[in-house]
Amino acid sequence: MATIAAPAVERENYLNTDFRVRSWLLTTDHKRIGILYLLSITAMFFVGGFAATMIRLELLTPAGDLMSSDTYNKMFTIHGIVMVFFFLIPSIPATLGNFLVPMMIGARDLAFPKINLASWYMYITGAGLMMYVVLTGGVDTGWTFYVPFSSTYSNTHVIAAVVAIFIAGFSSIFTGFNFIVTIHRMRAPGMTWSRLPLFIWSHYATSVIMVLGTPVVAIALTLVALERAFHMGIFDPRLGGDPLLFQHLFWFYSHPAVYIMILPSMAVVSEVVSTFSRKRVFGYAAVALASIAIAVLGFLVWAHHMFVAGISAYAALVFSLLSYFVAVPSAIKVFNWMATMYKGSVSLATPMLYAMGFIGLFTMGGMTGLYLAALGIDVHVHDTYFVIAHFHYIMVGGAVMGYLAGIHFWWPKISGRMYPEAWGKIAAATIFIGFNLTFFPQFVLGYLGMPRRYHAYPPEFQVLNVMSTAGASILAVGYVLPLIYLLWSLRYGEVAPDNPWAATGLEWRTPSPPPTENFPETPVVTWEAYDYSSVAEVPVAR
Amino acid sequence: MWQTLPLWPARASTLAGRTDALMIFMLAVTGFFTVMIFILILVFALRFRRTRNPIVTHIEGSNALEAAWTLIPFGIFMVMFIWSAGIYMTWAQPPPNAEEVFVVGKQWMWKFEHPEGQREIDQLHVPLGRAVRLTMISQDVIHSLFLPEFRVKQDVLPGRYTTTWFQTTKPGSYHLFCTQYCGTMHSGMIGEVVVMEPAAYQAWLSGGNAEGSxxxxxxxxxxxxxxxxxxxxxxxxxxxxxxxxxxxxxxxxxxxxxxxxxxxxxxxxxxxxxxxxxxxxxxxxxxxxxxxxxxxxxxxxxxxxxxQPERRQPGSNRPAEPPHPASAPARSR
Amino acid sequence: MHDSSAVATHGLRHHFADMEQQRASATLGMWVFLVTEIMFFGGLFAAYLVYRTAHYDAWVIGSEHMNFWLGTINTVILLCSSLLVALAVHAVQVGQNRMCAIYLWIASAMGVAFLALKGIEYHAHFVEGAVPGALWKLAVPDPRAVQMFFYIYFVMTGLHALHVTIGVALLAVIGWHAARGRYSPVYYSPVHVSGLYWHFVDVVWIFLYPLLYLIAHKKA
Structure with missing residues (x-):
């Protein structure tokens, strides 16, 4: 943190109150914990990214020639586990959410600051254990841990990996639990539910999923570990168990977990689209309710991952129907964001570019989700690259785009410095192009029938795989760029004003970076959300 | 060109045509909306950019519009749901008169057994135009039998039989993949389905290595x-x-x-x-x-x-017949 | 929330506006935590239901091997301890820190008694060979399914016993704080939320008891 140089007449803020390492490791300040999370998930992102690079390089040629099958299997497993449990799930909630939820509602901190710090330590413990697993031989079950492969047949560090996820899961429960209580109990005077920024609504919905879903996957994975350790079977068919029960319990969490990843990105996009269109979000109530509807319906669709797993055809019909229901609130959000831009005053700063990218790519991800919910088509494309492409459009095109939009949007508030705008735009364009080149060919591959998790593949699939790998290398450049220029900006960036975007949220009505107590005195809210007449006009169109 | 850059898989079963028809419908519908959304985002971003439209027209929302873009997608989704459910129910219910083949999956091979006694590994011969039902079980972990040209897939579980079926429409040799990750050689658990003219199939059935039904x-x-x-x-x-x-x-x-x-x-x-x-x-x-x-x-x-005292349908099982000379199955791609 | 009168602010953490906000946050926090706990046990209840439906006969046999009387006595113990915890919360609300401590300590001791009886039961299962896996010795018609019953039994009651153990320690510590006069009618959230936790532990047992011990009796 020594990189943040203190200019001569800097105001006291959460960064410069204390520079000792101890003051960071024992902090209960939600902003500092957000920074701790930011550093740790960025490290994990590049671990997961390394595994992804190895996967794409292996798939350049049809034969499995770069690494052995076992190594390849470990690579995609590590990529999945690290990206899902150690990057995407904590990505926005634990960094931006931690930083912003109290500020946006006018609170001094989260309701339980010590539990918040404990949550980071649990995350670090889980991540450390996972790194131990990676360095001592890895795990090869796939991030889904399907039994009986994981419980009986795999010879890798399944138990340690499961324990790592269990611990990280509790860090996510603690975060969600803290947000729910904070949003209910810590709002500033005048901050009614209908005046909450949509960021808060989405994080509320996310927290509900974290609190309700995570314990179920925790117990399911615990049962796998017990079965592996003591050979006492609850899922093993040789002991009378049913392997499908594991899949039900696993997806009961892991489908809603997709919404843990995407809802916070939607939260960011709502803020960004409104701010850079200088217009209140169109249909505020509809967007807020859509978040809640996604959280609720998200719990009722898990078995659409199991249409060909051997469940009853009638159960499949019900889950397919419910899966279409959950697509509706997502569609509502997309249309409302577009309507927000309509007749607004749009400026195309970097966060807005990412947000527009999000809307487009999330639309494609969502639309291809309809194919997977379609029973007849899912029979064909299930467990093929079509699925891979679909969920990367949601998680990379959606969640990561939203994350980057948010990082750029709130960077002035977090660091007190502006990022270099031109580089921001170049990186956003690079990521958009690289992403589409990586993942669009995979839709075609999937419909052609290339199965996922294949180390070697028939030669007729090679051209599309080469396109995908080429795109991945562009994408990699796109991800390294922000890392470089954001670090650069900490020292050389322009000093940020308190409200560079003339945004309306409470977080912009306090200094950049904010003081430890967030607000010199508790704000009293007298305006509606996104009331642009309550803030000064932006002088310069960026 | 299409040899090196294929864009659409071959259709070789009765279900493939139905699946592709729905696929084309969905591509058209979602393609239309995706392109519309991309174009509108770009148009709004340029038409209403700050230098050109400095004054915002405040619009709070519109219940009519919210209702429209809730109900119209919902209606379209229901068409997709019903159409796809129809295909799925056909897939889920094998016709009663189907030929039967038994499948045992294990790390990392497929074993097929015909009621007549023929056994095969990683290769399955089936007659053209006849419905074939696969009754499948795994010896170890979960596998999944995937026949892309037939648009058919079904997980193969340990401890319980699952079934799937298909009716072929074109002779040839087709891919057979395992699509449920099953360990080290998952990507090697592949094979082929050989679809033969009925006469050639009969010849194949009666020749070779049968040890009784x-x-x-x-x-x-x-x-x-x-x-x-x-x-x-x-x-x-x-x-x-x-x-x-x-x-x-x-x-x-x-x-x-x-x-x-x-x-x-x-x-x-x-x-x-x-x-x-x-x-x-x-x-x-x-x-x-x-x-x-x-x-x-x-x-x-x-x-x-x-x-079944009469032993299945006449003609499909004839252990008493004199053996035909083994004929190489016709293959094409 | 708008309580601006100069109440005692002993125990108020800096980021809360007032005692009322702090108390409400602590209570809501415990409720949310308990929802998480319910989902945690929920996965096991789901497994229980699936296999009980599939192997009902085996469940009856397994249930016959439960010690009905020890289970019943344990149920009574937990119910009584819950009453004591409720009395403790009442005592602290009216300023009787010492009575609060005594109630909590007795409740904690009852928790220990519960664990002791549970231990006796576990021991009996081991002696009888009613432990799934290598130590299995029971001769029953469908041993796989009966082992499944015992496996679920051990996981569910084991997880519950873990919660009881945490609760025993929690009540003892909170009782100790109460004895030292740390709480007041204005600040007693720790007693209240620990009480909620103990009631939750009790309620889980109220479900486990009939599901595990009483199936055989239903049939008779």
């Missing part, structure tokens, strides 16, 4: 294992009489009724105490670890033959 293997096994001591066909022994049992409802001692299908027969051999027939004592020993999955399939085939 599956049912006759089961019959031998039934005697070797001493099943006949209790399960007698003339009178009621200590165990139930199994003549004509297959496919019939069975009353259990706890009052429930189950159908005597492949799964029930398998369970009763491996865990006899689980579902005891009403009026009998749970005295049967378990055969867990004594019979393997292939032997279980042959026992089920034998019991099935006891219910």
């Amino acid at each position: 599956l049912a006759s293997t089961g019959q031998k096994l039934f005697q070797q294992l001493g099943c006949t001591t209790c399960h007698r066909f003339d009178t009621q022994g200590r165990g139930p009489n199994l003549l004509g049992l297959y496919g019939k409802p069975v009353l259990l001692d706890d009052g429930r009724t189950v159908t005597a299908d492949d799964n029930y027969i398998r369970e009763s051999i491996l865990t006899p105490g689980a579902k005891v027939v009403a009026g009998f004592k749970p005295i049967m020993p378990t055969f867990q670890g004594i019979v393997n999955e292939e032997q279980l399939l042959s026992l089920a085939a034998y019991l099935k033959s006891l219910s």
